[in-house]
Amino acid sequence: MKVGKVIGNITLSHADSGFRGGRFIVVAPQGAKELSGKNPDGYSDAWTLVAYDNLGAGAGDDILYVEGAEAMQPFDYRTPLDAISVALIDTFRYEPPKSGA
């Protein structure tokens, strides 16, 4: 699981039928700088990714997403997914120690 910020969504006209019920969101992964509030707009240097979402995440929301084969685990049939949103974040706290560990 990683923290990401939703920065957009993707609409498909033709898609694998297994994707019905959800949609695709564009996610900016949040690194230490973004989580500490040192980069308020939340656009990180990391690769932007596309994730499947059936929770209703909207632009600007912070989410938890999972990458990897486990992303298709919620489905009872095989789907070609490797990133999925798993939770909408209400609040989080991120405070690394000030001088290393």
Next chain:
Amino acid sequence: MILARIDGHVVTSIGHPSLKAQKIVLCTPINEHGADAGAPFAALDPIGAGQHTRVFITTDGSWTQNTLHDVTSPIRNQVLGLVDAR
């Protein structure tokens, strides 16, 4: 398995049903000297690790499906233990 330091937590109310009543922590991977070694990530914390403690974390989704008793859970990361000494 990843060596990491607990740096915070996440509060969530809407999510995959397998996350219900689970504590979720934010961790930073660390190297053998305790220095940061990568981007922060989230993990389930069934053992209640405190802030800034060192832990080791599994990224095995099938193990987490076992402990959550839910084969539909997409969750991978879970705190397995606290590091006393290395």
